Amino acid sequence: MQTIHALNPLRRAIAELRENAGAGCRLALVPTMGALHEGHLTLVKEAQRRADLTAVSIFVNPRQFGANEDLDAYPRTLQRDAAMLRDAGVDVLWAPDAGEIYPDGYATNVSVDGVSAGLCGADRPGHFDGVATVVLKLFNQVRPDLALFGEKDWQQLAVIRRMARDLDLSHPHVDAIHGVAIVREADGLALSSRNRYLSPAQRSDAAALPAAMRAAIADMAQGTPADAALATLRSTLRGAGFDTIDYAEMRHADTLALARAPGPHIRLFVAARIGGTRLIDNMPVQ
Numbered sequence: 422m423q424t425i426h427a428l429n430p431l432r433r434a435i436a437e438l439r440e441n442a443g444a445g446c447r448l449a450l451v452p453t454m455g456a457l458h459e460g461h462l463t464l465v466k467e468a469q470r471r472a473d474l475t476a477v478s479i480f481v482n483p484r485q486f487g488a489n490e491d492l493d494a495y496p497r498t499l500q501r502d503a504a505m506l507r508d509a510g511v512d513v514l515w516a517p518d519a520g521e522i523y524p525d526g527y528a529t530n531v532s533v534d535g536v537s538a539g540l541c542g543a544d545r546p547g548h549f550d551g552v553a554t555v556v557l558k559l560f561n562q563v564r565p566d567l568a569l570f571g572e573k574d575w576q577q578l579a580v581i582r583r584m585a586r587d588l589d590l591s592h593p594h595v596d597a598i599h600g601v602a603i604v605r606e607a608d609g610l611a612l613s614s615r616n617r618y619l620s621p622a623q624r625s626d627a628a629a630l631p632a633a634m635r636a637a638i639a640d641m642a643q644g645t646p647a648d649a650a651l652a653t654l655r656s657t658l659r660g661a662g663f664d665t666i667d668y669a670e671m672r673h674a675d676t677l678a679l680a681r682a683p684g685p686h687i688r689l690f691v692a693a694r695i696g697g698t699r700l701i702d703n704m705p706v707q
């Protein structure tokens with residue numbers, strides 16, 4: 422695995438890898454902010470299944486963090502991450518220097534209307550502009566044929582898919598954006614780099630989040646009206662030690678339009694805070 426920090430060496434390395442792999446080879450990109458866990462390795466495995474070459478990017482993107490968020494505290498574990506990716510058989514680790522992403526005088530913003538509003542977009546103004554901007558830059562730098570993102574950040578995936586459609590990214594590159602299913606701990610908690618902020622007691626309480634979501638989905642399947650099921654979900658989370666519930670809503674999987682009842686393509690989305698840590702999760706509500 423080559424670890425590369427500057428754009429020209431990246432372009433040279435990718436050109437060489439593509440040439441050696443032969444005509445028609447496909448390159449997958451897995452964009453990350455590092456602090457890698459089993460969920461990221463699942464993305465890598467899926468990338469390797471779908472493509473001949475795999476690149477992973479690691480860049481903690483300041484533009485997607487709000488003023489009061491955890492940019493400074495965000496775990497930076499490049500050496501450990503690089504070792505994990507090498508062991509996983511990744512071809513290129515693109516860990517750009519900050520100047521390769523936001524050079525002096527940088528002035529461009531990518532903003533995706535509609536799907537960026539609501540859910541995390543309401544609580545984290547500017548977050549999805551930051552995500553769309555950096556992902557477009559990473560696509561332009563790496564020029565992958567496909568890219569993979571975790572479904573835990575479902576709204577992020579919807580934003581990136583919308584951007585890819587709107588900006589015609591499929592030609593000549595990035596003809597597919599793949600979502601990869603959430604990887605969960607044994608007690609159901611979705612893997613996240615932010616789980617490491619949880620104290621042991623908070624970590625144990627956090628399992629109430631997926632459990633309460635499953636219970637709400639089961640209640641609705643038994644005929645409980647959605648409003649009542651979501652009210653129970655909120656009070657269960659408060660009782661389990663969550664301080665704030667930012668949202669607990671059902672939305673259409675693609676458009677993210679609000680939904681009043683379960684159905685095909687409807688998902689339940691929850692964001693809730695325990696201690697200082699904000700956890701998100703989503704599940705289908707058939």
Ligand code: PAF
Binds near residue numbers: 454577
């Ligand atoms: O999901 C993430 O890790 C980040 O939001 C991403 C897509 C790498 C953009 O910084």
